[in-house]
Amino acid sequence: MQHHQLGMDIEQDGEQELCWLINDLTRIMTNEFNRRLRLQGFELSRSQSRILIRLARQDGQSQTELAENLGMEKAPLGIIIDKMESSGLIERRPDPKDGRRRLVYSTAKALELLPDIDKLTVELAQQALEGLSKVRRMQLSQNLNHMKLNMLRDR
Amino acid sequence: MQHHQLGMDIEQDGEQELCWLINDLTRIMTNEFNRRLRLQGFELSRSQSRILIRLARQDGQSQTELAENLGMEKAPLGIIIDKMESSGLIERRPDPKDGRRRLVYSTAKALELLPDIDKLTVELAQQALEGLSKVRRMQLSQNLNHMKLNMLRDR
DNA sequence: TCAAATTAGTAACATACATTACTAATAGTC
DNA sequence: GACTATTAGTAATGTATGTTACTAATTTGA
Numbered sequence: 001m002q003h004h005q006l007g008m009d010i011e012q013d014g015e016q017e018l019c020w021l022i023n024d025l026t027r028i029m030t031n032e033f034n035r036r037l038r039l040q041g042f043e044l045s046r047s048q049s050r051i052l053i054r055l056a057r058q059d060g061q062s063q064t065e066l067a068e069n070l071g072m073e074k075a076p077l078g079i080i081i082d083k084m085e086s087s088g089l090i091e092r093r094p095d096p097k098d099g100r101r102r103l104v105y106s107t108a109k110a111l112e113l114l115p116d117i118d119k120l121t122v123e124l125a126q127q128a129l130e131g132l133s134k135v136r137r138m139q140l141s142q143n144l145n146h147m148k149l150n151m152l153r154d155r
Numbered sequence: 156m157q158h159h160q161l162g163m164d165i166e167q168d169g170e171q172e173l174c175w176l177i178n179d180l181t182r183i184m185t186n187e188f189n190r191r192l193r194l195q196g197f198e199l200s201r202s203q204s205r206i207l208i209r210l211a212r213q214d215g216q217s218q219t220e221l222a223e224n225l226g227m228e229k230a231p232l233g234i235i236i237d238k239m240e241s242s243g244l245i246e247r248r249p250d251p252k253d254g255r256r257r258l259v260y261s262t263a264k265a266l267e268l269l270p271d272i273d274k275l276t277v278e279l280a281q282q283a284l285e286g287l288s289k290v291r292r293m294q295l296s297q298n299l300n301h302m303k304l305n306m307l308r309d310r
Numbered sequence: 311t312c313a314a315a316t317t318a319g320t321a322a323c324a325t326a327c328a329t330t331a332c333t334a335a336t337a338g339t340c
Numbered sequence: 341g342a343c344t345a346t347t348a349g350t351a352a353t354g355t356a357t358g359t360t361a362c363t364a365a366t367t368t369g370a
Contacts, residue, residue: 015280026181028306100318100365125170128302140298147283151183255335255348
């Protein structure tokens with residue numbers, strides 16, 4: 001602890017802990033979601049589920065659009081899309097208007113899974129937020145959004 | 156959107172979004188932290204930094220202890236520790252009292268880095284939390300901790 | 311119209327994690 | 341003291357992500 005000597009350290013420690021806490025929560029919730037998917041015999045992951053949910057809202061996006069939509073890089077998304085194509089959850093069709101683009105569509109197999117995935121998502125959120133009032137949930141959303149904007153600013 | 160028809164969907168959507176938001180924040184903050192480490196020429200990652208910070212508090216933990224401490228599995232921790240040993244940030248010494256255990260110690264090289272890492276951690280937290288009052292930060296911590304406990308309960 | 315700049319996607323490589331299955335060492339019990 | 345159960349660590353394999361560098365296709369603009 002030799003590098004902790006200033007008076008404001010207690011607050012700083014709390015703030016750093018808060019950041020790790022967010023990390024941990026992500027890990028825990030992702031693991032739990034994946035565990036439940038496996039329990040139900042579904043052979044896809046939380047990230048793949050998220051992609052299916054997005055496609056349900058807007059089918060036939062290009063990979064780049066989808067990546068921006070999800071706030072991630074297009075290269076890693078491409079790999080996930082590869083796997084989902086192999087397992088028959090999505091298919092890629094060339095964009096007739098732009099030979100560079102490949103549009104991503106969910107398959108019938110994916111649509112079949114969707115209600116269950118949706119249910120799992122809702123249940124997980126409910127478990128995580130159990131005991132928090134509506135007001136607190138709203139504050140939480142606002143504060144996290146605030147943090148996200150803080151991080152995205154001047155980058 | 157055909158699977159979204161109930162009256163409570165707006166709330167549920169918000170709650171699901173909240174969960175993804177936590178995911179995204181983790182990704183964004185981790186990337187930003189790693190980017191800054193690289194900018195400063197440090198050849199370690201955010202996770203490795205966290206481990207060094209833990210060891211600064213309590214040096215010479217076994218891998219299993221450290222894993223529990225960080226809330227992660229011992230197998231993946233072992234891999235990270237391997238890398239950190241290769242790059243000279245930690246060293247493993249056998250526990251004289253228990254031949255199965257290998258105690259993890261930070262090296263002089265790591266101790267040299269520590270102040271800078273600590274500074275980066277504080278700066279990142281400050282940027283993320285900028286504009287949030289002390290009260291809001293406390294609420295945020297409480298609410299996130301509440302969620303974590305909700306997720307860890309009955310597992 | 312043709313060369314240059316931009317854009318979409320992929321490949322290669324790296325990190326952080328998980329799970330399962332294994333080995334080696336210790337501890338506990340009869 | 342020997343047999344069994346537990347514990348520490350590792351190995352193998354898989355997923356989600358990042359960065360950098362590349363190719364192919366399109367758009368732009370002189």
